[in-house]
Amino acid sequence: MRRQLSVVAAVAIAAATVSLPMTVADAAPTHPATAVQAAATTVPQWYLALGDSLAAGYQPGKGDNPTGGYVGGALQMLKLQNPNITATNLGCSGEDTKTFTNGTKCDGGDPAKSQLTRAVTFLKAHAKTKGVVTFDLGANDIDGCVAGGAIDMKCLQSGLGDVAKNLPTILQKLHAAAPNAKIVVLNYYNPFLAVYLTGTQGQQTAKQSELLATLFNGSIASAAATINAPVADIAKAFLSNADTPMVSTSFGKLPTNVARICTWTWMCTKQNIHPTDAGYTLMWWTLAPYLKS
Numbered sequence: 001m002r003r004q005l006s007v008v009a010a011v012a013i014a015a016a017t018v019s020l021p022m023t024v025a026d027a028a029p030t031h032p033a034t035a036v037q038a039a040a041t042t043v044p045q046w047y048l049a050l051g052d053s054l055a056a057g058y059q060p061g062k063g064d065n066p067t068g069g070y071v072g073g074a075l076q077m078l079k080l081q082n083p084n085i086t087a088t089n090l091g092c093s094g095e096d097t098k099t100f101t102n103g104t105k106c107d108g109g110d111p112a113k114s115q116l117t118r119a120v121t122f123l124k125a126h127a128k129t130k131g132v133v134t135f136d137l138g139a140n141d142i143d144g145c146v147a148g149g150a151i152d153m154k155c156l157q158s159g160l161g162d163v164a165k166n167l168p169t170i171l172q173k174l175h176a177a178a179p180n181a182k183i184v185v186l187n188y189y190n191p192f193l194a195v196y197l198t199g200t201q202g203q204q205t206a207k208q209s210e211l212l213a214t215l216f217n218g219s220i221a222s223a224a225a226t227i228n229a230p231v232a233d234i235a236k237a238f239l240s241n242a243d244t245p246m247v248s249t250s251f252g253k254l255p256t257n258v259a260r261i262c263t264w265t266w267m268c269t270k271q272n273i274h275p276t277d278a279g280y281t282l283m284w285w286t287l288a289p290y291l292k293s
Helices: 006-017 069-079 115-125 139-145 155-176 192-198 200-225 256-264 277-291
Strands: 048-050 087-088 131-136 184-186 245-248 252-255 273-277
Touching: 048 069, 048 115, 069 087, 069 131, 069 277, 115 155, 131 155, 139 155, 155 184, 155 256, 184 200, 184 277, 192 200, 192 252, 192 256, 200 277, 245 256, 256 277, 273 277
Parallel strands: 048 087, 048 131, 131 184
Antiparallel strands: 245 252
16 A cells, blocks of 8 residues: 555544544454454465445545555455455446446546446456455546535436436456355445535534435445345444534534534545545455455
8 A cells, every 4th residue: 555554544544633422443343453364274365445435546646546545454454364465446436336337537438447347357257266356336427416515316316316226236247257256245424524614504404414324325225235245334433424423523513423523524624535644544444354255
């Protein structure tokens, strides 16, 4: 990774910004180093990362970093099983459940070069060896549905419909290409909580977004269930639904979930949905238990 943070560093960054009742270590179900132990004969030989800007390791002002973000951390955990594991990251900023298949965002509008096509080709070529796939997709289907402190319900309904329709098909095609690969799906934290800072209307919108984010992550879970893939619960790690207790931050007293968004993403300082280094660390820490053989 370009700038891999230790868990201690992640906690230190969080503590410098906001006093939270729960640390990164508390959020992790098990210690990653323990979670990834496996017999040498069953270790993964390759790692394929798929998805949007989170998979691509995007940071504002720096762009994509395919060897950083949560993918870089996940790779380090996989190297505890196999130091020689190879990694391929096809993640692309701005990808949604439609462009993932048709290639119109990242691949010149050529379905033959889409992220899905390239992923299936890769998986078929590696189907006889043990490997791991991480997958995050769907946020860009709904990302533009909150503006001016209000939720555009028509936009949201359309985006949620696309996710519910397209994600199962995508995951089923990936699974069919390499039935023995471990596919781990990530759900999402709720960046819309940051609208809480804009005043009374924003606070109401932030509360409403909790239910809508739950519906969105429910669609992701349903899609993952069609191939029996585990879901790394990023939303839970960020305490996305925990609007109590109120905690002290540089922005004043905020609900816990809003404080987390302000600490572990750039939403409250740069109005950018992407995680800080500490946020990406929390993501791979949450993902790590699912990487074990």
